[in-house]
Amino acid sequence: MVFSYLLSTPGGLAPRPAPAACYYSYSSAPCRARLVAGGRGGRLRCQAQGGARDVDGHYIRRCVELARTAAGHTSPNPMVGCVIVRDGRVVGEGFHPKAGQPHAEVFALRAAGDFAENATAYVSLEPCNHYGRTPPCSEALIKAKVKEVVVGMTDPNPIVASKGIEKLRGAGIDVRIGVEEALCLRLNEAYIHRMLTGRAFATLRTTLSMNGIVMDQIGSGADQPGGYYSQLLKEYDGIVISSNMAKTTALPISREAGAKQPLYIIIAQGEDSKLHIPFLHEDSVSNAIVLADSPVTVQPAGVSISVLDQMSLDSILQLLSERGLCSVLVDFRDAGGSLASLLNNFQEDKLVQKVILELSPVWMPSPGPSNLAFGGSQSFPLKNVEHKEVNGTLLLEGYVQ
Numbered sequence: 418m419v420f421s422y423l424l425s426t427p428g429g430l431a432p433r434p435a436p437a438a439c440y441y442s443y444s445s446a447p448c449r450a451r452l453v454a455g456g457r458g459g460r461l462r463c464q465a466q467g468g469a470r471d472v473d474g475h476y477i478r479r480c481v482e483l484a485r486t487a488a489g490h491t492s493p494n495p496m497v498g499c500v501i502v503r504d505g506r507v508v509g510e511g512f513h514p515k516a517g518q519p520h521a522e523v524f525a526l527r528a529a530g531d532f533a534e535n536a537t538a539y540v541s542l543e544p545c546n547h548y549g550r551t552p553p554c555s556e557a558l559i560k561a562k563v564k565e566v567v568v569g570m571t572d573p574n575p576i577v578a579s580k581g582i583e584k585l586r587g588a589g590i591d592v593r594i595g596v597e598e599a600l601c602l603r604l605n606e607a608y609i610h611r612m613l614t615g616r617a618f619a620t621l622r623t624t625l626s627m628n629g630i631v632m633d634q635i636g637s638g639a640d641q642p643g644g645y646y647s648q649l650l651k652e653y654d655g656i657v658i659s660s661n662m663a664k665t666t667a668l669p670i671s672r673e674a675g676a677k678q679p680l681y682i683i684i685a686q687g688e689d690s691k692l693h694i695p696f697l698h699e700d701s702v703s704n705a706i707v708l709a710d711s712p713v714t715v716q717p718a719g720v721s722i723s724v725l726d727q728m729s730l731d732s733i734l735q736l737l738s739e740r741g742l743c744s745v746l747v748d749f750r751d752a753g754g755s756l757a758s759l760l761n762n763f764q765e766d767k768l769v770q771k772v773i774l775e776l777s778p779v780w781m782p783s784p785g786p787s788n789l790a791f792g793g794s795q796s797f798p799l800k801n802v803e804h805k806e807v808n809g810t811l812l813l814e815g816y817v818q
């Protein structure tokens with residue numbers, strides 16, 4: 418999740434639920450559980466008590482927590498976590514670290530070794546059943562002779578879609594589905610959106626003054642380690658910015674430990690034939706693309722340039738999805754720039770899924786009418802709105818229906 422206090426990925430503003438860590442502060446776990454000594458290697462293992470539903474929910478929440486470890490690294494794959502439990506003890510844990518690497522179940526089964534036999538495997542997303550870059554996890558679970566599999570949610574990917582569950586059941590394994598489903602859905606909201614629509618999940622971010630003027634500054638500390646903006650950049654696959662911002666401002670970077678920096682998607686509309694991006698180093702040109710409405714030469718050389726027949730947010734989000742991006746942050750900083758026209762009907766066309774608004778306690782000179790005169794012709798409420806005050810600014814987040 419974005420900020421350390423975020424609930425989902427990418428982007429929730431609510432405090433995260435208390436971590437259900439087995440090896441760490443287990444006393445904060447929401448379910449009835451206690452620390453027990455033992456397990457392989459003499460580490461502390463957790464043992465949950467209470468009804469089966471409590472136990473299932475507890476371990477799926479742990480799966481989600483593990484999965485989030487790889488936030489920003491797994492696209493176009495989903496984030497997935499897996500926990501293997503036998504006789505009430507965790508014998509293996511794993512998560513999918515990045516595309517091309519083994520899946521969560523593989524790491525967890527490896528850690529469990531022979532202890533996987535007759536164990537319960539918890540996994541936040543349905544195990545795959547197809548040969549990709551790794552063999553199917555359904556087969557690995559069957560081979561390891563697990564007794565039960567508890568699945569957070571089925572996989573919307575048509576090449577998985579319940580086939581993994583059918584395979585497990587066909588092998589005589591008891592499968593329970595839909596445990597902590599809402600949490601699992603939110604964890605992979607971007608992956609799911611891309612899978613269902615063929616477009617990247619888009620979040621519009623902007624900073625407003627108290628009198629509603631779009632600002633080109635972000636809040637104090639927001640771009641520092643642990644700041645909301647730094648964490649957003651870690652979790653989103655790409656950031657859409659105007660050519661004006663690219664020409665005048667240092668390209669935003671995440672300062673989170675181990676963060677993979679987002680792809681810079683620079684929108685050049687009505688540009689001169691030359692676009693100079695002064696803050697882009699020559700050795701990182703592969704981390705930026707320019708989408709233009711007419712032929713343009715870019716400095717530094719080597720930046721990928723696509724001239725689009727139709728400069729629309731729809732076509733841009735499709736193009737980014739084809740490049741394997743699940744999520745993009747549309748960073749709206751200059752009202753007169755090239756992004757406003759792309760956002761004209763974002764609600765009616767279902768092109769923006771989430772809005773993050775930073776409200777700064779500043780009164781700005783007003784250049785004219787509203788800076789955010791786009792979105793659609795009808796009013797609409799945002800859903801699941803959350804808010805938080807950080808360093809004197811108010812952060813609001815809501816989903817667009």
Ligand SMILES: [Zn+2]
Pocket residue numbers: 520521522544545546552553554555
């Ligand atoms: Zn798999």
